[in-house]
Amino acid sequence: MGHGWQGAVLKLMRAKDFTLTVTSNERVSDRLHRLSFSDGGMLRATGVHPTMWVRLWFDNGGRPHQRAYTLVEPDPTDGTFRMDFALHSGRASDWARAARPGDTIEATVQGSEFALPDPLPSRLLVVGDAASRPAIDSLLASMPLTPATIWYETSHAFDGDHAPRGGAPGREVIQVPRRDQGAHLIKTVRAALPERVDDASYLWIACDTATTRSLASYARRQLGVPKERLHALGYWRAA
Numbered sequence: 001m002g003h004g005w006q007g008a009v010l011k012l013m014r015a016k017d018f019t020l021t022v023t024s025n026e027r028v029s030d031r032l033h034r035l036s037f038s039d040g041g042m043l044r045a046t047g048v049h050p051t052m053w054v055r056l057w058f059d060n061g062g063r064p065h066q067r068a069y070t071l072v073e074p075d076p077t078d079g080t081f082r083m084d085f086a087l088h089s090g091r092a093s094d095w096a097r098a099a100r101p102g103d104t105i106e107a108t109v110q111g112s113e114f115a116l117p118d119p120l121p122s123r124l125l126v127v128g129d130a131a132s133r134p135a136i137d138s139l140l141a142s143m144p145l146t147p148a149t150i151w152y153e154t155s156h157a158f159d160g161d162h163a164p165r166g167g168a169p170g171r172e173v174i175q176v177p178r179r180d181q182g183a184h185l186i187k188t189v190r191a192a193l194p195e196r197v198d199d200a201s202y203l204w205i206a207c208d209t210a211t212t213r214s215l216a217s218y219a220r221r222q223l224g225v226p227k228e229r230l231h232a233l234g235y236w237r238a239a
Contacts, residue, residue, distance in 0.1 A: 003057055003108070004064045015110030018042040020056075022103045023080070031156060033085045033096050043076035046109050050116065050142035051135040055108040058091045066108075067092040068235075070134040086130050116142055117229065121202035124148035127189055127215060128164075129178070130155065131235040132206035136164045139204060144168055149196060153178050153185045153207055181238055182211035190218055197223050202230075209234030 003017075024036040042054075052074060058065045074081040085096035095105070124146050128136045133152075140148060147170030152163050155178040163173055176185050185207065197203065203219055205212050216232035219225040 039079040057106040060091045122200035125203045126150040127205040129153040205232040
């Protein structure tokens with residue numbers, strides 16, 4: 001299957017393509033499915049960084065359809081990693097449900113770059129949800145001793161069961177139910193940020209695109225958070 005115009009654009013941006021092979025599948029809950037992969041040489045070629053994600057290509061009625069997923073516990077030596085799929089209606093979820101060991105899927109690596117802040121922050125301020133939960137786990141693991149506050153938006157009953165774990169002392173996870181298309185999360189975080197943002201903190205935002213843009217704009221314009229202390233990326237678009 002070709003990757004269409006999107007694939008052509010990615011090629012011009014020097015994206016790299018690989019073929020991944022499913023090695024195991026596991027239904028974690030009614031709404032969460034986990035697949036393990038061998039990487040086809042990807043991790044040795046690209047290296048590994050916190051919150052790393054790749055674009056997977058699905059056949060959607062003869063047309064290419066791409067979605068991005070975060071790598072969980074990538075191991076360049078063994079060439080393995082896992083991915084968690086939140087199950088809902090859609091081509092990506094349908095493929096994940098049906099995937100069996102030996103099945104393959106094409107992947108493209110481009111746009112996932114992320115470097116840890118230097119020096120490390122005095123506190124991480126994280127805003128995310130079930131879609132970005134694997135990336136949040138990766139971020140927290142990359143700075144295991146850094147205190148953190150995580151605002152975690154929940155849309156379904158199971159989301160709280162798979163919320164990020166604080167881990168280190170001084171870490172708190174604040175679960176925020178999704179209401180009014182993300183407006184409740186925006187209000188909650190905006191009320192809390194002024195007392196928590198300082199010159200040594202780091203703000204990482206990854207939820208739905210509209211919410212991410214709103215909070216990033218607030219942080220930059222009202223709170224004066226510099227670009228080197230802010231990372232914001234919309235992980236999905238609300239219908």
